[in-house]
Amino acid sequence: xxxxxxxxxxxxxxxxxxxxxxxNYSSSVSVYLFWYVQYPNQGLQLLLKYLSGSTLVxxxxxxxxxxxxxxxxxxxxKPSVHISDTAEYFCAGEIYQFYFGTGTSLTVIx
Amino acid sequence: xxxxxxxxxxxxKTRGQQVTLSCSPISGHRSVSWYQQTPGQGLQFLxxxxxxxxxxxxxxxxxxxxxxxxxxRSEMNVSTLELGDSALYxxxxxxxxxGYEQYFGPGTxxxxx
Numbered sequence: 001x002x003x004x005x006x007x008x009x010x011x012x013x014x015x016x017x018x019x020x021x022x023x024n025y026s027s028s029v030s031v032y033l034f035w036y037v038q039y040p041n042q043g044l045q046l047l048l049k050y051l052s053g054s055t056l057v058x059x060x061x062x063x064x065x066x067x068x069x070x071x072x073x074x075x076x077x078k079p080s081v082h083i084s085d086t087a088e089y090f091c092a093g094e095i096y097q098f099y100f101g102t103g104t105s106l107t108v109i110x
Numbered sequence: 111x112x113x114x115x116x117x118x119x120x121x122x123k124t125r126g127q128q129v130t131l132s133c134s135p136i137s138g139h140r141s142v143s144w145y146q147q148t149p150g151q152g153l154q155f156l157x158x159x160x161x162x163x164x165x166x167x168x169x170x171x172x173x174x175x176x177x178x179x180x181x182x183r184s185e186m187n188v189s190t191l192e193l194g195d196s197a198l199y200x201x202x203x204x205x206x207x208x209g210y211e212q213y214f215g216p217g218t219x220x221x222x223x
Contacts (some may be wrong), residue, residue: 043214097166100153
């Protein structure tokens with residue numbers, strides 16, 4: 001069965017510090033991977049996606065993620081976070097339909 | 111181009127009633143998916159429609175149904191509402207030609223009292 005697991009439900013981090021949000025996937029076939037962000041009372045916005053090719057993917061707002069097939073991971077990183085990055089982050093995989101992780105709440109502390 | 115729109119944005123219903131939510135996808139997108147989002151269960155997939163046909167279905171009771179029209183607009187219906195149906199209902203559209211990602215609407219906040 002296909003699934004996506006986000007390992008941390010809450011991540012507090014100080015402003016201007018680096019952050020990594022972890023995501024692992026389980027699939028017996030090739031999978032497309034995505035990271036979405038959700039601000040309060042809004043829908044989800046795509047941060048970045050991996051379909052194929054280079055395993056390092058750069059997205060909007062300074063985020064990047066690395067696809068690691070051997071570790072079945074797709075962790076999201078940002079070298080220096082801002083207050084405005086406080087939001088809920090979702091990892092998702094697509095194999096015939098979308099599978100979302102349970103979300104990671106990122107809180108940036110001033 | 112215009113994004114995904116959902117109407118209404120907020121809705122209050124009482125137990126036992128039924129409700130219909132509407133979603134207009136991005137122009138040219140033929141796939142529409144629906145999700146239920148709650149604090150306890152997170153994002154759960156309801157169903158996906160493509161060219162007026164239900165292509166995938168999540169694990170929800172038959173009270174939840176949907177349809178898609180020839181212009182790709184979609185509606186979802188929940189009959190005999192229960193308190194546990196209170197949630198944010200998100201619609202997303204996609205077009206394979208744009209790399210498979212889903213574009214989400216702002217959601218409809220349904221409160222069942």
